[in-house]
Amino acid sequence: MLWLCLHLPQLPLSALGSPHAGSAVVDQRGSQRWLITDTPDCAAGTPLSRAQSLYPDLKVQVRRPGAEQETLRSLAYWIYRFGQPVTAEIQDLAEPGRRPRALLWVEIGNSLALFGGLDVLRDRLCNELKELGHAAQIGIAPTRAGAALLACMGHTDPITDTEALSACLANLPLSSLHWPGDVLHSLSGVGFRRLGDLFAVPRDAFSKRFGTQYRLELDRLIGHAPEPCDTLAPPESFRRRFELSAEIEDVERLQFPLKRLCTELQAYLRTRDRGLRGVTLAVMHAGARETRIHAQFVDPHREAKRIFDALHERLERDGLPLPARDLVLMAEDFAEASVPQNDFFDARAGQAQAWSAAIERIRGRLGEDKVWMPQAVEDHRPERAMRRAAALPAKQIPAFSGPLRPSLLCAEPWTMPPPALPAGTAFERIESGWWDGDDQRRDYTILDINGGRAWVYREVGSDKWYLHGWFS
Structure with a gap:
């Protein structure tokens, strides 16, 4: 497997929808408050009191974990198009001075051929992420934990096999691990400085001294233990x-x-x-x-x-x-x-x-109700042959295949004197409506009147003539 991990260090800020890049998000435990996002002037982890004393105009917002989860879940649905499975997690130690890690993983090994290679997939993913208004650090490795650690440390070069991953991680400092501060302090107290020092300790001895949980996490980093996870997939409907x-x-x-x-x-x-x-x-x-x-x-x-x-x-x-x-x-x-x-x-x-x-x-x-288009209905009577309908895309407007009809129909037919008909004038007879009390029996034709083309008719069996519409 090949995992791509996004580390979103500014997610607490972007989840709040703040358009102000200089704002900072603050977390709190008891009476202690500290920044969990970077600003141009202050780094995450800085106590709020110190940050405000140095920069009195600093804009701060209170962290909202629920908004972060919503945003991360939405990003998980987006990244699903680049591969699967997809999983996401916000790792939060709840320790003063520590920033949470918002992580999003997608398995891309089976998608490389579809996207034309790793570089193309990564570039496309980064461009779309930027469109969504987020910035991330990317790590690529054969293990989820390894990809996450590379992303958090800013190691952008992809690593595709576990041996190379072990060699790369061995050089990272202990502080790269997202472990409780007292555990890291204990490890450094006995002389451990880098992850390679931890990998070299026999499993049983390490587990006995520091706990099986942390030994298991080390094994997962380098592919020596399975990595169970809850996967995410886009739902059938969208709600955000x-x-x-x-x-x-x-x-x-x-x-x-x-x-x-x-x-x-x-x-x-x-x-x-x-x-x-x-x-x-x-x-x-x-x-x-x-x-x-x-x-x-x-x-x-x-x-x-x-x-x-x-x-x-x-x-x-x-x-x-x-x-x-x-x-x-x-x-x-x-x-x-x-x-x-x-x-x-x-x-x-x-x-x-x-x-x-x-x-x-x-x-x-x-x-x-103010925007509509005429739509033909199954009725030959001109006054009832059209109805108001919702506007359709141009390509879906049905073509009219019947006899020629005027573009302008009079609200009520106008009486007119009998016209002088040219020889061979053709008529279209319309007979309809006997079943609903609006019986119509008319002979229609097209005549030139005052330079315009008019649609006129006479009632069958009568000498009465009417002007009913104009052609454009």
Whole structure:
């Protein structure tokens, strides 16, 4: 097996959705508080009191472990498209001055040929991770524990066999292990400095002195013991909750978290190779109240920008009745995605996508019932031959195969004097409606009137003539 591990040192900050890169996240145990994310001025592990004394303008936020778990789980669903199994864990020693390790693994050994090699897969994964708004250190090794340790230590060169892994890890300092401080202190107290020193100690002697748990962890590092784990896979429906750091009344301040949610939904759709037909955003308020906003799309797609535009237009149009506390994005209406091919010589697919996006934007601004298109129905009577229907993508608009019809139909037929008919004038007879009390028996034809093409008719058995429509 070949494991790729992502170490996300800034996950506590990105999980809060803070657009301020200079902010720091603070953890607390009892009366002790310390930074668990890096800033340009302070390193993680710095006591908060010291950081604030050195940098009084430092912005800090309180850690929210639940938000970290939600974000890591969402990333696990995204990375599933690069291989499987997938597993994730936040290792937290709960010791003052220690930062948690947010780790995400994917087994990539069986995916290398599909992606065209390790370098291509890694580059593609890094680019998509950047689109999602996260930064990570990557480690690649034949064991999960080894890949995680390489990632945490910033060792970016992939290692593909256990012998090379053992040799590489042997040179790492004891402090690279995410073990309790008292255990590391005991090990250093008897002269151990590097992992190679620990590997050289007989198993039984090490277990007797320091415990079987830590000997097992050493064995897992170098592939001498199995590594059980709970695997993750994308669910059939998408549901992602984003906890806001404070109540928000201004719709514009929801843009950043909403974009993050839409980007995560796009990643989910790519992983499942599905297109989105409809999405719902629940804006949560105090007192368990919520405002639901639904957007239906003209055609199935998986573009974060279209999802964001549709929801944001509706938010701007309707506003917030109450301050927002959380956002919940939900989707379960999926279909085959309409993904245009990148054909330099054929822009029709791209034009169809632009048409769909334009309809959705207008619908979001004006309302669902304000944007519609005429749709033919099974009724020959002109007044009843069309109905209002939801706008469809251009490629799905059905072609009309019947007799020619005018583009403009009068609301009520206009009476007109009998026209002078050219010789050989052809008529189309329409007889229908006897069953519902609106019986129509008419002979229609097309005439030139004042330079325009008019659709006129006379009632069968009568000399009364009517103007019913105009052709463009």
